[in-house]
Amino acid sequence: MSFSFRKPSKAKSLRKKIEVDDDDVEPQVDTVVKRPNKSIAKEAKSDSKRQSKSGGTGGAALSFGGDDEQGSESLVPIKTTSNPRMVKANINHDLFSNRTSTPTQTSDYSAESLQALKAGQLHKPPAPNADQLSVNDAFSAEFKDIPDATAIHAARKLREERRAAGIIGEKDTGFISLADEKSEKMKEHESRLVTEDQELEGEEAFDDHVGDQINFGGDAVKKEEQRRKAEFEQNLLVAQEEDVDDEAEEELRQWEDEQIRKGRAKKSDADRNSEKAEKPRPKVYSIPTAVSLPNLSEASRRINNLVATKENNHDANLAMLAHTKADFDRSITASAALEVDRKMSSERYTYFQELLQYIRELADFLNAKFAELEKLEEEYQETLDTGLEVVQSRRFALMDYDFSQMVGMEGLVSDSPENQRARQQARRNRRAARLQARTGPMDEYEGLSTDDELDAESEAKYQERKVETRLKRSRLLEDATEDFKSVILVKQRFETWKVKYPKDYDNGFGGWSMPGVFAIFVRQELVDWEPLQSTSTSFDTMHWHKQLSDYGIRDASDVDEDDPDTRLLMKIMEKTCIPRLKARIASYDVWSGRQTKALVRILGGLMDYSDGGSGPFKNLVSAIETRIGDVVAGLSQRYAFHVAAPSIPVSEMGRAAADRWFWTVFKLLQNIVNFKRWVRREALQQWAIDSILNGCLVKGLRVTRDYEGDLVKYEKIMKAIPTEWIGDVYSVPDFLRSLENECREFARRNGDVAGRNREFAERLARVFVEMKNFQEASLLGKMHR
Structure with missing residues (x-):
């Protein structure tokens, strides 16, 4: 005997109570009908044999899904309709085609019949209620396989007898009802379904044993x-x-x-x-029949160990496979990398051989062209120096004439009166031309305006030499190869080196060598450079600056400060531009206000590329100091007031000459003071105060007696002296004592004017305040309270 367990349907957890009401309508359930694979007679014979062995108590095999493993029979599920209260009229039509309605005789439940029934049920379980007995239950209790027609008629007859006996037995006094005693009224309110809320939680009964089979015997x-x-x-x-x-x-x-x-x-x-x-096949050993079978736990443990071993071996194999695959991939990658390195090494060798040849040719080119370039620079510098000599000689001739008129000594000028008058007339003509050409305001005092223009003849020669020099400059690189003719081509060649092999570029000091490589192109453009005569002194407008400003820089937002190429323009300025500007200082006209302003602008622009502490910049400032010192020393020696003192009073012509001479020297004072940012203060004070102010200008103030003109001179002198030189003191500085004494003498001589003229008194008082002489200023202020 065997029992098998079927897992219930998961669609809905409903339980059904089945009742049979009549003959034709049967409860609809999922019945499993066994389809015989042998004849009925053979099955009957096997049944009788089993019953004889078991002593008449042979058990029928109840199968719910587990009989498929036996291979002796197959289960065929019969589909039912969706209505649980109705069944098809032709259910199991093939099996019950011979079914007929056989009426049974009614029998009473007397004592004899009941005794006979009890005797017949001694070795069988009590029969279930007829109302609750299904066809499948009835057949499974008596038969192992599908019943034949005789068995079906017998079962039908028995059912009819029991039904009839139940009906009659209720009327008999000896009737014992097998049905439950619930009244029909109570059953009306009792549901046949079990909802999900009424069902117990947890797993279904025998859920773990679905498909298993338990055999008995x-x-x-x-x-x-x-x-x-x-x-x-x-x-x-x-x-x-x-x-x-x-x-x-x-x-x-x-x-x-x-x-x-x-x-x-x-x-x-x-x-x-x-x-x-x-390899030999393994020898197979048979297991003795007397060996005891291991229990379930031991077998499970062995199987688990075996599975674990297999899993470990599998994992080890997978790890080895992965490791081998990784090694293979690394080998492929290394092989590809070696091939790439081989190609790159070949290309690198070829490239550097070509670069080496290019650099050698470039070096030869630079050595040959620098000699020609230096010769051109010297020729152009001589042209500038010649123009400066012309201007200076003319200026000193005019100043000598004015000085002789101021001191009343005609013998100081060795030139003839006709030439002197011609020079004076030429000066007036140049001044008139400047006034006509100037768009902005111009100084009304003759001598303050810049008089550095060449005469017509000198200007023609100067322009001719300039044109010749520029022509030679343009032809300087005509005979060079195509690789060296332009700064753009040379720049691209070295930028390619830096991009392809940056490490070799750095190890070869490529960034530090670039200023020397590009120097030939920078100096070629600066051959005819006139920074002191040009109104535009910015380097940004030059061709070489535009091309080299972005050399070696890929991304302007990400610049490496340690990269030498980022300081290429600074190095070019220090090694090329500043030395060329220093050479131009020799032709710098310190008396010219225009050239002084241009030089000051250039110095300010160089501060964007180089700090004031660099060696080339210090050398440039030193050259400027030397040039200013030479001009001031020549002025002091040329006009010695201790030898030729001015005559008082002088003539009207002498006062006009004294005014021109005074304003010319005063302009030199202004030009010198403009370099206070770069030149040492001690040197500037020595030149501006000691030599020019106290040595020349103060003595020139004693000549004239024009109170209005002399007051303007005092005002401009105090305005020209930097306030930081005077400082926040309450007394007159020592270097202004001579000027302060002369100013007090001027105030004494013009006291009546100050008394009459309130504006004159206030202007003179401000001059004393700027000199830190507050007492004189207070006296002038009290005059017009």
Whole structure:
């Protein structure tokens, strides 16, 4: 006997109570009908044999899904309709085609009949209620297989007898009802369905045993032991074969890995198959029949160990495979990298050979062209120096004439009166031309305006030499190869070097060498550069500056401060531009206000490329100091007031000459003070205060007696002296004592004017305040309270 468990339907957890009301309508349930694969007679014979062995108490096999494993019969589910209260009229029509309605005789439940019924039920379980008995239950209790027509008629007859007996028995006094005693009224309110809320929570009953089968009886036990023994032997053989194959495959895999590491070739499939064929098959040992079967826990433990071992081996194999694959990938990558390195090395060697040849040719080119370039620079510098000599000689001739008129000594000028008058007339003409050409306001005092223009003849010669020099400059690189004719081509060649091989570029000091490479192109453009005569002194407008401003810089937002190429313009300024400007200082006209302003602008622009502490910039400032010192020393020696004192009073012509001479010297004072940002204060005070102010201007103030003109001179002198030189003191500085004494003498001489003229008194008082003489200023202020 065996019991099997079927997992209930998961669609809905409903339980049904089935009642049979009449003959034709049966409760609709999922019945499993066994389809016989043998004849009915043979089944009956086997049933009788089993009953005889078991002593008449043979059990029928109840199967709910587990009989498929026996292979002796198959289960065919019969589909039902969706209405649980109705069934099809032709259900099991093939099996019950001979069903007929056989009326049964009614019998009473007398004492004899009841005794007979009890005697017939001694060895059988009590019959279930007819109302609750299904066809499947009835057949499964009596038969193992599908009943034949005789059995069906017998079952129908028995059902009719029991139904009739129940009806009659209710009327008889000896009737014992087998049905429950619930009244029909109580059953009306009782539902046949069990909802999900009424069902117990948790897993379904026997859910873990769905598909299992429990056999009972001695034969079933023996068959189960034989089946387990045969299955165990079969599994053991399979396991031994798998272990041998796994060991062989593991050895082969280890050998292949070792050969791969050594670099040997992998064996072919034919070689491996031949090795497998030569290996002896494992010897199979039979299990003695007396060996006891292990229990379920021991078998489960062994199986788990075996599975764990297989899993570990599998993981190890996977890890080895992954490691081998990684090694293979690394080998492929290394091989590709080596091939790339080989190509790059070949290209690198070829490139540097070409670059080396290019640099050698460039060096020869620079050595040859620098000599020609320096010669052009010297020729143009001589042209500038010639123009300066012309202007200076003319200026000193005019100043000498004015000085002689101021001091009343005609013998100071050796030139003839006709030439002197001609020079004076030429000066007036130049001043008139400047007034006409000037768009902005111009100083109304003659002598303050810049008088550095050349005469017509000198200007023509000067322009002719300039044109000749520029022509030679343009032809300087005509005979050079195409690679050296333009700064753009040279720039691209070295930028390519930096981009392709940046490390070699840095190790070869490429960034530090670029100022020397580009110097030839910068100096070529600066050959005819006139920074002191030009109104525009910005380097940004030059061609070389536009081309080299972005050299070696890919991204302007990401600039490496340690990269020498970022300071290329600074190095060019220090090594090329500042030395060329220093050479131009020799032709600098310190008396010219226009050239002074241009030089001051250039110095301010150089501060954007170089700090004031660099060596080239210091050398430039030193050259400016030397040039100013030479001009001031020449002025002091040329006009010595201790030798020729001014005559008082002088003539009207002498006062006009004194005014021109005074304003010319005063302009030199202004030009010198403009360099206070770069030149040492001690040197500037010595030139501006000691030599020019106290040595020349103060003595020139004693000549004239024009109170209005003299007051303007005092005001401009105090305005020209930097306030930081005077400082926040409450007394007159020592270097202004001479000027302060002369100003007090001027105030005394013009006291009546100050008394009459309130504006004159206030202007003179401000001059005393700027000199820090607050007492004189207070006296002038009290005059007009």
